[in-house]
Amino acid sequence: MNQMKKLITLFVIIGMALVFKACEDNLLDVQPQTEIGGDTFFNSADDLEMYLNSLKDWPGFGFGAGIFLEQSDDATTSGSNEWRNIQLNDLTSRQLTDGWDWEQLRDINYFLENFDRAEISEADLNHYEGIARFHRARFYMEKVKRFGDVPWYDSVLETDDEDLYKPRDPREYVIDRIFEDYAFAAEHVQPSSVVGAVDRWVVKAFMARHALHEGTFRKYHDYLNLPHQEFLEIARDQARDIMDNGGFHIYSTGDPYSDYGSLFNSTNLAGNPEIILLNRSIEGERNSGWVPSAFGNYEQSPTKDLLQTYLMQDGSYYSEQPGYETNSFVEEFENRDPRLSQTFAYPGWIIENPGTYAPGTAGEPYIQQMSQHFTGYHLIKWFVNDPDPAVQDALDMPLIRYAEVLLIYAEARAELGELTQTDLDISINRLRARAGMPDMTMSPPVDAVQQQRYPNVNSPELLEIRRERRVELTHEQRRFNDIMRYRAGHLLEQLPRGIYFDGLGSYDMTGDGHPNVRLISHTESVPPPEDREVNDLGQTLQYYRAGPYGVDATIALENGDHGAILARDDMGIFEDPKYYYRPIPFRDTQINPNLEQIFGWE
Numbered sequence: 333m334n335q336m337k338k339l340i341t342l343f344v345i346i347g348m349a350l351v352f353k354a355c356e357d358n359l360l361d362v363q364p365q366t367e368i369g370g371d372t373f374f375n376s377a378d379d380l381e382m383y384l385n386s387l388k389d390w391p392g393f394g395f396g397a398g399i400f401l402e403q404s405d406d407a408t409t410s411g412s413n414e415w416r417n418i419q420l421n422d423l424t425s426r427q428l429t430d431g432w433d434w435e436q437l438r439d440i441n442y443f444l445e446n447f448d449r450a451e452i453s454e455a456d457l458n459h460y461e462g463i464a465r466f467h468r469a470r471f472y473m474e475k476v477k478r479f480g481d482v483p484w485y486d487s488v489l490e491t492d493d494e495d496l497y498k499p500r501d502p503r504e505y506v507i508d509r510i511f512e513d514y515a516f517a518a519e520h521v522q523p524s525s526v527v528g529a530v531d532r533w534v535v536k537a538f539m540a541r542h543a544l545h546e547g548t549f550r551k552y553h554d555y556l557n558l559p560h561q562e563f564l565e566i567a568r569d570q571a572r573d574i575m576d577n578g579g580f581h582i583y584s585t586g587d588p589y590s591d592y593g594s595l596f597n598s599t600n601l602a603g604n605p606e607i608i609l610l611n612r613s614i615e616g617e618r619n620s621g622w623v624p625s626a627f628g629n630y631e632q633s634p635t636k637d638l639l640q641t642y643l644m645q646d647g648s649y650y651s652e653q654p655g656y657e658t659n660s661f662v663e664e665f666e667n668r669d670p671r672l673s674q675t676f677a678y679p680g681w682i683i684e685n686p687g688t689y690a691p692g693t694a695g696e697p698y699i700q701q702m703s704q705h706f707t708g709y710h711l712i713k714w715f716v717n718d719p720d721p722a723v724q725d726a727l728d729m730p731l732i733r734y735a736e737v738l739l740i741y742a743e744a745r746a747e748l749g750e751l752t753q754t755d756l757d758i759s760i761n762r763l764r765a766r767a768g769m770p771d772m773t774m775s776p777p778v779d780a781v782q783q784q785r786y787p788n789v790n791s792p793e794l795l796e797i798r799r800e801r802r803v804e805l806t807h808e809q810r811r812f813n814d815i816m817r818y819r820a821g822h823l824l825e826q827l828p829r830g831i832y833f834d835g836l837g838s839y840d841m842t843g844d845g846h847p848n849v850r851l852i853s854h855t856e857s858v859p860p861p862e863d864r865e866v867n868d869l870g871q872t873l874q875y876y877r878a879g880p881y882g883v884d885a886t887i888a889l890e891n892g893d894h895g896a897i898l899a900r901d902d903m904g905i906f907e908d909p910k911y912y913y914r915p916i917p918f919r920d921t922q923i924n925p926n927l928e929q930i931f932g933w934e
Contacts, residue, residue, distance in 0.1 A: 374449040380460040383443055384530070387436065387467045390611050390731050391809065394621035401632055404811040406802070408828035408899040409632040410705045415812075415824055418911060419904025424934045425915035431478045432917050434485075440468045441488045458520035463530050465513035466521065466538070472510050473542045476503060477813065480913045480930060484509050499926040504558055507546055511566065514539040518570070527602045527612050533578045534609045537732045540570035540740045545817050548747060552788060552819035555909060564744045571741035574608075575758065580734040581605045588768030593674030596714050601728040608732040615726040622724045627677075627690040628710035629701050634676060634806075636829040636896060639664060639709065640781070641802055642672040647770035651781040661700065661708070661831045662843045670767050671803055677710040679843035685719045694719070697842040699849065700831065702876055702887050707830025707899050713807055735763055736810075739801045746794045756793075760800050772796055786820060821906035830897030833889060838865060838873060847873060853893065854879030854886075907932075 373379050403413055414430075417423060443464045448457055468486075475482045481500035486509070489496055517535045524531035547563030550556055574580065583606040584591050599615075601607050613620035625631055640650050645667045650656055662679045665672065672678070683690060683698040690710070692698050702708045716724050738759040745751040753774050761771045774793060782795045789795055798818075802811060815823055833839065838847035850865055850873040852858070858875045865873045879885035880892040881901040888898045915933035 374446045376450055377452050377456060380447055380450055384460065384463050387439060389436070392611060392621055393727065393729065394623060402807050402811060404815060405635060405823045405826060406638045406806050406811045407632045407634050408707060411631045415911065416903060419824065419906055420902065425918040425921065425929060428915055429917040429919070431914060432920050437468065437471055437485060438488060440464055440471065441486060445488055459522050462517035462520035462535070466517040466530060466535050469510045469513040469517070470538060472506060476506055477545070477816065478914050479916060482506055497924045497926055499928065503556070528610055533574055534732065536570045536574050537608050537737055540567045540737065543567035543570065544740050544744055545813060549817040551747065552817065553909065553912065561748070564747050567740055568744035568748065571737045571744065574737050575741060580608060582734060582762050582766050584766045588670045588766065590674070591766055592671050593713065595730055595733070597716050598728055599723055599726040601730055606734045607730050608734060608737070611729040611731050613726050613728055615722050619725045620727040620729070622716060622727045624685065624687055624689045624715065626711055626714045629703055629706050630689045633706040633830070633899070634709045634711055635707055637826065638806060639672065639676060641799055642669040643769065644668060645769070649779040651779055658832055658834060660839070661841055669769055669803065675711065675713045675806060677712050679841060681712065684717045697844070699874060700841045702897065704887065705899050707828060708897050709830055711807065735804055738762060739797070739804065742797050743801065746791060746797055751793055760797060763800060763804055785823060786818060788819065816912055821908055821911055824906050825903050827901065827903060828899040829890070830899060832896045833894060835894045836878060849874050849876065851876050851878045853877070854883050
């Protein structure tokens, strides 16, 4: 009964915070926390654990999940896309109203002002304080990434508190506070065997991730005039501590053609040696919320630029292949890094779970479905090719993988000018070994295409580490942030291209030598089924009307009757440095005139 009362009290505390969020009395959307439960709730480790669990906001599956809707040069999306709208329409703070929400910060600070009432050991108190400060560090890092300078609050504010109307604090000040929180958490949060728990290694992984972000952001955004080396060293050291003492390693059964992909469609990743943080699903208890819309032709599809980033299976650059830019769909997948065919639906891939978003016949090779505003490529990473709802409902989501830690370590060492072959062997080459790929070595030849992506990088090793990171972590919510910290916003201007066709006519899309798709001019009508071409296997071809972008056609080709599919014909202009940030919503600057816009935002 006491436990039930505590649960009700906790729900009241959090519920009141959400109700107050809807009020419009001040700029932060944070109102006085109710004192209900203040004297009766924070009395035991169970109370603290329960409250802290409510602060977890890990991404999940479901329609609109960010894990699926990659907003970067890795994929194009037909849905709402903030940066594309900004680049095309020059939006202002009156239209950009997201992100300036602070209710979670108030919940965290409320905990930090009350948790020490619990009658538990000092070590346990430090553990729970560390978890709360970890959540505050995460919260603020997302604010800094979006807005740059933001006001720092480490206490619960009331409506008459003058600090509600303070100006932004400088980025340098806020970042220092963030890493003070991380340092405390890294020292005091204890290891745990509980799946999905915030433990020491989760803290250190986030700390390393965010230190790498801040260190590289400062390095390449040199107009900030902020020191960066300290944060690269933090990223290096935290990643190395996980590598030496965390007990994790890269998952591999020795099958380079399935091991990588299996991490993203498993119903049981508990105990997997690569998973540092897991969002666990259990059928009948905690539904994964998985939906098949990630596959493509509904919200998004991968780009040719991403596909061309993958190496050949012998480790050479795809861009070195003669005529690579005009390769057919089947040719693009020949002798490539095995991770490509575990990410993209490849020629001959057998579909077992057809449906609205993945049309086809179960048990037969998938024939690429194409339509306007999509590239023709489809994503099988995160796609559950099993029609059983029980499997779909029990899907586990890896939130932090040891693979990312290895990539952080290698990149930090390279950015610091410290990279050695030994570093590559204990990081990048372990990822390549899982995929059956040759080792990376020091002083690799420069890939002109990769250099063009990152003209401000003069290290061939760093160029290849960035390639490895993009390939390994694609569609894991990393690429957009990477572009931001690299100061590579120009990549968001490039048109999203898809499958290449050298002209109108019939094409083999499954790799069996028999055509199954036919392109006709947009000026023609698709003939009735009885008049359509049939291949040697007796299969009726799928017809698509092709033409230049903007005409009434099923797909748009770059050159009208030939070329790569164009999913968009204009991505707008990326304004540097303005578009690396977002404005504070207009409403909030009216409530608090001390909040000034920066970098030209209005």
